[in-house]
Amino acid sequence: MERIVERPGALDVHKASVTACVRVWHERQLTEHVAEFQTTVQGLLALRDWLESLAVKQVAMEATGVYWKPVWAVLEDRFALMLVNARHVKQVPGRKTDVKDAQWLCQLLEAGLLRASFVPPKPIRTLRNLTRYRKTQINDRQREAARLHKIVEDSGIKLGCVASDIMGKSGRAMLDALVAGTTDPVVLAELARGQLRKKIPALRDALAGRFDSEHALIVGQILAHMDFLDEAIERLSDAIEEQIAPFALQRDLLMTIPGVKQRTAEVLIAEIGVDMSAFPTAKHLASWAGVCPGNDESAGKRRSGRTRKGSKWLRATLTESALAATRTKHSYLAAQYQRLRGRRGHSKAVTAVAHSILTAAWHMLHTGELYRDPGADYYTRQNPDRTTKRLIRQLEALGHHVTLEPQDVAA
Helix, strand or coil: CCCCCCCEEEEEECCCEEEEEEEEEECCEEEEEEEEEECCHHHHHHHHHHHHHCCCCEEEEECCCCCHHHHHHHHCCCCEEEEECHHHHCCCCCCCCHHHHHHHHHHHHHCCCCCCCCCCCHHHHHHHHHHHHHHHHHHHHHHHHHHHHHHHHHCCCCHHHHCCCCCCHHHHHHHHHHHHCCCCHHHHHCCCCHHHHHHHHHHHHHCCCCCCHHHHHHHHHHHHHHHHHHHHHHHHHHHHHHHCHHHHHHHHHHCCCCCCCHHHHHHHHHHHCCCHHHCCCHHHHHHHHCCCCCCEEECCEEEECCCCCCCHHHHHHHHHHHHHHHCCCCCHHHHHHHHHHHHHCHHHHHHHHHHHHHHHHHHHHHHCCCCCCCCCCHHHHHCHHHHHHHHHHHHHHCCCCCCCCCCCCCC
16 A cells, blocks of 8 residues: 555554554565553653654554543644544454554554544643533433422422422422421411412412421432532533633624523534634534434435434534524524424424534634524525415415415505
8 A cells, every 4th residue: 555654653542551553664674663551651651752762753543432532642742643433444353453453553544544533622622521521410410300309299299280490499498498397388388489479379288298207318318419519510610611711702603593502602612622624514514413414325225314423412412402492483493493393303303403503603613703594584585486385275275265466565
């Protein structure tokens, strides 16, 4: 194979060790230097010195879980690094060892046959760690809230049937009183605040239950855990606010998209970065994120349009944002959802809206322009004759006779 990269290096990364290979040509003689290093800091520093001693400029490694990350952190300032998908560089079956894997990866790099995975710069990676961990804490809080509803229902108390949010100020005061030992419905109902005081008679009936000591113990632990999670989420949000300060302009720009609020914009920046040169077009970004139809064709037949796997963190955020956008009145995204839901179903319609949001984000980060909503009547303006015919057919199907008259423009 033709040599594209001179003196390539390749790493087969594991939890405790790294197998490195460097290909060196002298005239027409090939020498493969192979060595193994520990993944401790001292071992990785020794790996870095070894690669520099062989005048390596570019290094490739497979994305193996999280084990590649400390290796990348030590080497990124000294070499041009390339992270590759392990599925794209499979070795010949039956000939697999750590050394052979490193040699094969090095040979592919030398021939220019590797495709790099997207690895954002260090500030974005730090932001990504923070946003992902915050999301896990938010999910944990949601699960605790679900457990709280279950245990309260188990005690026979129907607070959720009267109060829309049992974790609001009134609901929390009643739950704290129950945990403290107060079970009198009349006393508990008097803890209602604001508009909920209009429902005090209903609250007295709803708060009459069999709240035992076991319920008090579990509810008390759940409330304490939720308070801890609220505090953790707040601290993480403060850290994210500080980390995203250099990208505040891009965050505010993304927040002009319907359905994209502050947390969503923070996650978008953390997952895709702000430099769109990593994705040549918006279609490349949508394909990488897994929010566009798949391409599986053979013998002239399209077998599947299933979306590919992408970042679960980005996809979940885009889905939440798309659901919020579908409820935004007089917007293009809501019209797109309504147009597709009847023909393609809810799930595919939401994915299409998520694709539109990500496409808009790419263009906005690429050009720095604000979001311009095409409007809820976008599809009507695209082909007014077709819309007119469709509405006429609907009216005629209801038994009406339709006569069209041109509108007097002068009037």
